Amino acid sequence: MTEEEERRFSPTQFFSRTFTDSESLAASIPGGKVDVVPTGYRDFRGTVRLVNLGKGVSLQSAGATAPVTLRTELIGGDTPATTFFFVPNPDPKAAVDGIHLAADMVFSRSCGDISSLRTAGPFELRAVCILNSALRRASAALTGREKMAALETPATLKRAGVAQLANLHSHYALITQAVDAAGWEMIARRKALTEFASDAISAALVRLLDTGDLRTDHLAHRLQTASMRRIDRLIDEDSDHLIGLQELCERAGLSLRTIESIIRRRMDMTAHSYLKRRRLTRARKALLSPGEGVTVTSVAMDHGFTHLGRFSIFYRQMYGESPSETLRNVTGRQEG
Structure with a gap:
C-alpha cells in the first residue's frame, strides 16, 4: 500500500481533532488534497475524525461551524478504493458538484476524482472509504453478486432505502460512540471486535447499494x-x-x-469571483508561511491584488482578521 492508503486503512490508526482555522482542517482531512475556504467569516471551528477498522474499511467525518467551500482531489495508489459520502443532518442549500444534497442521498467518488462541497451553514459530512475488493467480497457473500454498478463510475444514489440508510447511520454512530466511550487503544487491541465492526459497515453499505435507486452521473x-x-x-x-x-x-x-x-x-459564484477567491487562498498560505522580508504589500501584489484596501477588506471578510494580523501572529513583528 502507498503511504496514503496506509493512513486510511491501517487498523491501528485513529484520530479525532478540532481546529479553529480552515487551513489546519484541510491539512488533516485524509484521502487527498483538500482546500477548505470559508464563504463568509464566522467563528470557525472544524472537526476531523478517522477510524480505521481494518479489512479495507475506514470511517471518516469532517465538519465545520461556518459555511465553507470544500474542494478535494481524492488520492490513491495501486489498490482501488471508493469513498461513499452521506450527511446526518442535510443543509437544504448544500450542494456537491452542483447537485443539492438531500437526507436520502449517498454519493460515491473514486481516486483521481475532484469534487466540491458547498455549504450554507454548519455541516457534518460522513464517509465510508472501502477497498473495492472488500466491497465486492461483501456483496458476493450477501447477494451472490460480486459485480457492483456503484464501483463502475462515480454515482449518485438517490432515494436510498430509508431503513437501509438508517442502518448505515446507526452502525456508524455505534462504532464512533464506542471509540469515544472505551478509547481507541482498548478497541484496537480486540481484533475480533474491529473485524466485526468492519463487516457490519460493509454489510450495511451493500444492503444500501443493493436496494437504493442508483443513478450514475x-x-x-x-x-x-x-x-x-x-x-x-x-x-x-x-x-x-x-x-x-x-x-x-x-x-x-x-x-x-x-x-x-x-x-x-x-x-x-462568478468565474471572476472564483479566481479571486483562489488567489486569496494562496495569499493566506503565503502569509502563514512567510519568507524573509515578506510584507502584506508584497503578498498582495504577488497574488494580483493591486488595491491594498480592498485586499484587506476581502481578506477580513473571509478570515475574520486583517492580513497584517495574520502576518504578525506568525512572525511576531509589527508592520510599519
Missing part, C-alpha cells in the same frame, strides 16, 4: 465535472503564475460563457 454532468477538474488544475499547476479569464478559456478550450456556467453551478 449523466453524460452532461460527467463532462461538466471533467471541465471543472481541468479548470482547477490549470489554476493550481503554477502557483507563481496569475491566470486570468482569457488565458483560462484558451488553455481549457472552453468559452467564457461555458466556464461561467460551470463555476456558477458548482461554486455558486
Whole structure:
C-alpha cells in the first residue's frame, strides 16, 4: 500500500481533532488534497475524525461551524478504493458538484476524482472509504453478486432505502460512540471486535447499494465535472503564475460563457469571483508561511491584488482578521 492508503486503512490508526482555522482542517482531512475556504467569516471551528477498522474499511467525518467551500482531489495508489459520502443532518442549500444534497442521498467518488462541497451553514459530512475488493467480497457473500454498478463510475444514489440508510447511520454512530466511550487503544487491541465492526459497515453499505435507486452521473454532468477538474488544475499547476479569464478559456478550450456556467453551478459564484477567491487562498498560505522580508504589500501584489484596501477588506471578510494580523501572529513583528 502507498503511504496514503496506509493512513486510511491501517487498523491501528485513529484520530479525532478540532481546529479553529480552515487551513489546519484541510491539512488533516485524509484521502487527498483538500482546500477548505470559508464563504463568509464566522467563528470557525472544524472537526476531523478517522477510524480505521481494518479489512479495507475506514470511517471518516469532517465538519465545520461556518459555511465553507470544500474542494478535494481524492488520492490513491495501486489498490482501488471508493469513498461513499452521506450527511446526518442535510443543509437544504448544500450542494456537491452542483447537485443539492438531500437526507436520502449517498454519493460515491473514486481516486483521481475532484469534487466540491458547498455549504450554507454548519455541516457534518460522513464517509465510508472501502477497498473495492472488500466491497465486492461483501456483496458476493450477501447477494451472490460480486459485480457492483456503484464501483463502475462515480454515482449518485438517490432515494436510498430509508431503513437501509438508517442502518448505515446507526452502525456508524455505534462504532464512533464506542471509540469515544472505551478509547481507541482498548478497541484496537480486540481484533475480533474491529473485524466485526468492519463487516457490519460493509454489510450495511451493500444492503444500501443493493436496494437504493442508483443513478450514475449523466453524460452532461460527467463532462461538466471533467471541465471543472481541468479548470482547477490549470489554476493550481503554477502557483507563481496569475491566470486570468482569457488565458483560462484558451488553455481549457472552453468559452467564457461555458466556464461561467460551470463555476456558477458548482461554486455558486462568478468565474471572476472564483479566481479571486483562489488567489486569496494562496495569499493566506503565503502569509502563514512567510519568507524573509515578506510584507502584506508584497503578498498582495504577488497574488494580483493591486488595491491594498480592498485586499484587506476581502481578506477580513473571509478570515475574520486583517492580513497584517495574520502576518504578525506568525512572525511576531509589527508592520510599519
